[in-house]
Amino acid sequence: MTGRLSTLSAAFVVARRDFTAILMSRSFFLFLLGPLFPILVGAMAGGVGQRVQQTTERPELGIAMEAKDVLAMKGAHAALAGRMAGAAPDLVVLRELEPDEEFDAYEALAGRQRNIAAVLTGSPSEPQLTGSADQIERWRGPVSMLAAQAMGREPESYPDVALAATATSNAQERRGQLLTAQASQTLLFLLTMLLAGMVLSNLVEEKANKIIEVLAAAIPMDAVFFGKLFAMLGISIVGVGVWAVAGGAMGLVAGQALPDLPDPAVGWPLFLAMGVVYFAMAYLLLGSVFLAVGSMATTVREVQTLSMPVTMMQLVVFFLASYAMTQPGSAVELTAAIVPFSSPFAMLARGAQDPALWPHGLAFAWQALCVIVFVRFGARLFRKRVMKSGPTGAKRPRRGLIARLRPARAH
Amino acid sequence: MAGNAGLGDRKSLAIEARGLVKRFDGFTAVDGIDISVPEGAIYGILGPNGAGKTTTLRMLLGIIDPDEGYRKVLGAERPHEMASAIGYLPEERGLYPAMKSYEAIAFVGALRGLPLAEGRRRGRELLEEHGLGYAADRQIRQLSKGMAQQVQILGTIVHEPRLVVFDEPFSGLDALNQGRLERMMRGLADRGATVIFSTHVIAHAERLCDEVAIIAGGKVPFAGPVDVARDRIRPQVRLETRAMEGAWRAALPADARVESKPGAGTFFYFSLPETGVEPLLRALIEGEAGILSLSIERAGLHDAFVAIAGEAAAKALEEATNVEQRA
Numbered sequence: 001m002t003g004r005l006s007t008l009s010a011a012f013v014v015a016r017r018d019f020t021a022i023l024m025s026r027s028f029f030l031f032l033l034g035p036l037f038p039i040l041v042g043a044m045a046g047g048v049g050q051r052v053q054q055t056t057e058r059p060e061l062g063i064a065m066e067a068k069d070v071l072a073m074k075g076a077h078a079a080l081a082g083r084m085a086g087a088a089p090d091l092v093v094l095r096e097l098e099p100d101e102e103f104d105a106y107e108a109l110a111g112r113q114r115n116i117a118a119v120l121t122g123s124p125s126e127p128q129l130t131g132s133a134d135q136i137e138r139w140r141g142p143v144s145m146l147a148a149q150a151m152g153r154e155p156e157s158y159p160d161v162a163l164a165a166t167a168t169s170n171a172q173e174r175r176g177q178l179l180t181a182q183a184s185q186t187l188l189f190l191l192t193m194l195l196a197g198m199v200l201s202n203l204v205e206e207k208a209n210k211i212i213e214v215l216a217a218a219i220p221m222d223a224v225f226f227g228k229l230f231a232m233l234g235i236s237i238v239g240v241g242v243w244a245v246a247g248g249a250m251g252l253v254a255g256q257a258l259p260d261l262p263d264p265a266v267g268w269p270l271f272l273a274m275g276v277v278y279f280a281m282a283y284l285l286l287g288s289v290f291l292a293v294g295s296m297a298t299t300v301r302e303v304q305t306l307s308m309p310v311t312m313m314q315l316v317v318f319f320l321a322s323y324a325m326t327q328p329g330s331a332v333e334l335t336a337a338i339v340p341f342s343s344p345f346a347m348l349a350r351g352a353q354d355p356a357l358w359p360h361g362l363a364f365a366w367q368a369l370c371v372i373v374f375v376r377f378g379a380r381l382f383r384k385r386v387m388k389s390g391p392t393g394a395k396r397p398r399r400g401l402i403a404r405l406r407p408a409r410a411h
Numbered sequence: 412m413a414g415n416a417g418l419g420d421r422k423s424l425a426i427e428a429r430g431l432v433k434r435f436d437g438f439t440a441v442d443g444i445d446i447s448v449p450e451g452a453i454y455g456i457l458g459p460n461g462a463g464k465t466t467t468l469r470m471l472l473g474i475i476d477p478d479e480g481y482r483k484v485l486g487a488e489r490p491h492e493m494a495s496a497i498g499y500l501p502e503e504r505g506l507y508p509a510m511k512s513y514e515a516i517a518f519v520g521a522l523r524g525l526p527l528a529e530g531r532r533r534g535r536e537l538l539e540e541h542g543l544g545y546a547a548d549r550q551i552r553q554l555s556k557g558m559a560q561q562v563q564i565l566g567t568i569v570h571e572p573r574l575v576v577f578d579e580p581f582s583g584l585d586a587l588n589q590g591r592l593e594r595m596m597r598g599l600a601d602r603g604a605t606v607i608f609s610t611h612v613i614a615h616a617e618r619l620c621d622e623v624a625i626i627a628g629g630k631v632p633f634a635g636p637v638d639v640a641r642d643r644i645r646p647q648v649r650l651e652t653r654a655m656e657g658a659w660r661a662a663l664p665a666d667a668r669v670e671s672k673p674g675a676g677t678f679f680y681f682s683l684p685e686t687g688v689e690p691l692l693r694a695l696i697e698g699e700a701g702i703l704s705l706s707i708e709r710a711g712l713h714d715a716f717v718a719i720a721g722e723a724a725a726k727a728l729e730e731a732t733n734v735e736q737r738a
Contacts, residue, residue: 209507218499218523
């Protein structure tokens with residue numbers, strides 16, 4: 001045999017080994033279980049919260065009808081509520097109307113009196129529900145039953161309930177998309193930090209195993225770094241896949257497959273695809289820096305010390321991207337999109353808020369270029385700084401990186 | 412710098428390096444080394460700890476780049492281009508602890524371009540051949556240090572490289588396994604592979620090497636065939652006579668050392684004169700010295716090392732060997 005493996009093939013050999021080793025390890029099992037802990041804590045807190053909410057913030061149905069109709073509806077509620085297993089909304093009388101008096105249900109809702117989620121107007125024979133689309137749809141049936149009871153009819157002849165959904169304003173839509181952007185950014189950040197930390201531990205372990213020189217002699221260091229990064233990316237995609245399937249299954253069982261977030265500007269399918277790509281980019285960018293840090297350090301303590309500024313930097317970058325999200329089209333947003341480390345976060349938020357696709361093409365190319373540059377730089381640094389001599393301490397006293405960075409103290 | 416004599420002139424070179432220099436933080440670890448390794452040779456790099464052996468090997472293999480100088484490995488100026496034809500055992504041994512032995516061998520082969528399935532098959536075969544078949548499915552962490560080292564050595568040769576580089580391969584092995592490794596190295600050379608190894612144990616180099624580079628303080632004061640190194644020192648003569656004095660004493664070199672032992676004859680130790688042994692013998696016989704015994708011993712590599720690298724380097728070499736033997 002002559003020649004050598006291409007960088008891609010060599011990276012594949014490293015990635016295959018790392019991927020298999022991590023997949024079969026106990027740490028991966030713990031990694032999979034990771035989200036379970038916040039979910040459990042969240043569920044427990046949510047259970048308590050829900051109980052509190054049920055007693056204090058139960059949505060109410062405001063009623064504005066003629067006095068006799070109000071009386072009939074309240075009587076119907078008193079008769080049926082006990083048998084409707086909590087489906088009957090609590091009634092709050094907003095006003096007893098004079099005959100032919102008009103009532104502005106929209107104004108009553110906008111006024112946010114008490115905890116009014118919808119307003120019932122008209123009469124028991126011609127009831128009209130005004131409120132948000134999902135809320136009025138939810139109460140349509142119970143209101144029809146109450147109206148039928150109020151009219152003294154048989155249960156099989158329910159009156160039709162006219163629905164008037166409150167239109168979502170632009171401002172509300174934007175608020176919703178901002179919420180989607182914020183949630184996706186936070187998820188991206190947490191995942192990225194978790195995985196970059198794992199790739200750093202992996203490299204430190206490699207140095208502890210002393211196999212790094214076998215790798216460095218056989219294949220280019222770029223390939224070692226790329227292999228490690230992509231193995232961990234593969235692991236993370238497996239992990240995210242498992243979480244998504246488990247989350248989806250739980251959602252289906254609970255009757256809700258997707259979290260109740262407003263639609264992103266580019267639509268959910270494209271937004272999810274962008275999420276995967278930007279997650280990969282964010283992780284590769286941060287992972288390449290962590291690898292460079294890990295390769296420079298000679299001890300675990302040095303790794304911890306050196307990775308601290310990188311972690312802090314990533315926090316700053318996250319805050320920059322979060323702030324930029326609230327300033328679409330501003331110089332801050334442009335800066336966040338250009339700075340490599342904040343770019344994936346800023347661009348994902350943009351995907352939630354702006355339907356234009358071409359900036360994402362540019363961003364992918366820019367981020368990929370930065371990944372290549374960072375990995376090459378890290379590999380060069382590794383070869384320059386790490387492979388210095390034979391066994392540590394055998395030849396001459398060696399000072400750690402921190403000691404080398406510290407100025408010599410005068411005696 | 413001594414010239415490279417011998418095999419290098421006749422055969423094509425597996426490695427050719429000229430003026431290699433490497434500095435770390437202002438410290439010159441390797442200072443202008445020239446090495447020529449003929450193809451098919453067993454070549455030793457001999458020197459005490461800290462002499463620059465590992466740095467030299469790392470430069471030759473492209474793990475680090477020299478600050479100055481030029482190297483060519485199997486005809487390529489960038490050693491990584493020939494990675495599939497090279498096997499390397501670093502001084503700091505290391506394998507993935509959770510890997511099974513045969514998998515570890517296959518993985519090292521895969522890094523050099525050997526398909527994984529083929530590597531696994533050969534890994535099992537090699538372990539069987541070297542008496543470690545029973546450990547094929549054991550994880551590296553379950554093996555003794557010596558066994559793990561043997562597994563790594565097998566990983567170094569699993570892809571049948573043309574050039575095999577071992578950095579201090581005998582460290583950590585017991586005498587039995589050192590013997591096995593020596594046989595393996597000879598076998599590799601018989602098969603046509605070039606074998607380079609660094610060592611601070613002269614005996615290994617003396618037994619195995621066609622050529623050596625003696626390295627001390629980052630420089631190579633000698634590189635060439637072992638015989639040429641030995642020939643740097645005149646053969647040593649030990650002469651035992653009945654008589655102490657006589658005209659024949661004038662035939663002995665001026666630096667001859669004399670030792671008289673009670674109940675035995677008188678011993679003279681000196682280097683064989685340039686004129687050879689015949690004129691000396693004639694003078695001894697004619698002068699009636701009464702020769703009881705006369706032996707001529709060729710200088711060993713150790714003596715050559717002392718003469719070439721100096722007493723300090725030889726002492727460092729001996730200390731390193733003693734430390735290892737005690738360990």
